[in-house]
Amino acid sequence: MLTPDRIDSEASALTGAVRELARRTHFPVSFGGFVDGGNAHISAIHGSRTRSLDGLNVRVMRGLGGRVMAEIRPRATPDYGAARHITHDYDRHILGEGISTLLAVPVIVGGRVRGLLYGGAWASANVGEVVMKPAFQVADALATELRVRDEVERRLATLDGATAPASGALGPASPRAQGGAATPTEPHPSLPAAHREELRESYAELRTIAAAITDPDVRARLAHVEQRLAALSGDDDTAQLTSSVSLSPRETDVLACAAIGATNAQIAAQLSLREGTVKAYLSSAMAKLDASTRHAAVTKARRSGLLP
Template sequence: MREVAVTGSDGAVDIRNTLQRMRRRGGLPVAFGGLFSGSRQFRISELTGTTTNSLRGLAITPGNGLGGKVLTMSRPISVADYPASRAISHEYDAAVGAEGLRSMLAVPVVVRGRVRGVLYGALRQPLLLGDRALTAAVESARELERVLESELAQELAVREEAQRLLTEARQRRGQPPGPQWEPSAEETDPAVWEEVREAHGDLRALAHRVPDRQLREEILTACSRLARASSGRGRQREHRNGGPGVELSPREVDVLACVASGATNSTAAERLGLRPETVKSYLRSSMRKLGAHTRLHAVVEARRAGLLP
């Protein structure tokens, strides 16, 4: 299974707040760090107390430098004088030197037994970092781990729910229509297609709760396939596909999917995490593009255009 990244939409805020607490508790003038986003490297993404951007975006490879050693050994490490230390390799000396850092510590962020990132604290003098700084860094890392564990559990739950809905929809509609596709008796059953439409609406609402961009795109792609399958069915039945060339934004489709399920504007806003006024705006825009005069008419035209199942 593809590894789940732990850097959600609020990941930057989480680590920024953690670094600020770590500086305050540990008396550290400089703190920085980053989290993995699914690759073999992680990048230093958040800085606090720095005077340059020499460290921002720096890709840390396991085994290299202080952070890379922490990634490999999965335990806190500190050095009293980074440029002169023989305990680490020195691939990143230029970036560290540009910021004027000397004494440095690094602690791993571990979620479900895997190192997911590193937090650093540093001084601009070659001094031995004491227990206060190290304890603050470790405690801050543990707090961030609990936040990430919660986010990861939520993402996995969303992933499982999305997979369930996809499986259910596929079972209800059969395989996607091909060039010679003829609708079966089950596929022309309105009750069956109402369940497909309900699953489609649930999936679109669910997609915007997913911090993993790739998973979110997979869900929305599956939604488009469901809509196209229904559009193909409609062409067989009606020999036409209304609304040629109509393009709606993803959020306009989201709103119409909610409206199609009978949701009010306030209910749609709650499901999609939007304000009711924003829902109204999207609905007016989609109605204009579809040439529709009512909410129901807009849903009908969107189905004819292959935008909704």
């Protein structure tokens, strides 16, 4: 079940995508909505001249968008009113706005349509690749954002399930019991080795995802998860060290990937960096941590609470 914050966040992302579609394709009117229960509920509209599009709900196989949902591919028509390859259930909405040319693009996440983006023009015109390509890019960007949000929620659920303390294990005054980060000297709860490795892999994966995300809300959520992961895992038999070392975001990214065994070439591919740049970041992190090898750097970073 989506939380109110998640619903607001996704609504904001949809509004941004609809505006970006209009900006990049130059369609005078654009609109879109998320798919729920087989219907696409249009909730974001930009550039309309009337209120005809308000309340539009598109069902699978009905209208242009319904074909897109069923076929999981984009469709366009230069003359919506005369189009014979679609049903005309929504003529009141589309023709009421005066739209002739209509493009519908699916937002695909995990092989299914999570949303629809539309571009419309009042004059009849063929929709070519010059228009299609940026429309696809906008839909892909929204799909990526939704995937990241899904992954954050999944990781949070996994994290909460794997690290939930037994009744009475942590008193109410404990920072960890209240969701706060552990201090460097606070002992970690006993976690099975498999759970520790899952947390470390999750951390490295989220660092890799975060490196490619520009949305500030998504980055803030990722940073919150990363902080929790960094505080929750560690070697129980090793005393935590208090450290004043501060790694840069890229040094942390590279070291987090190295911590789960990635080679320089693999790290470079994951973070879209040159291999020489990866070596430079590793060397810098090792110098800050006073470590002679990457393994030693990872160990010191974990003891210092910089890595899970």
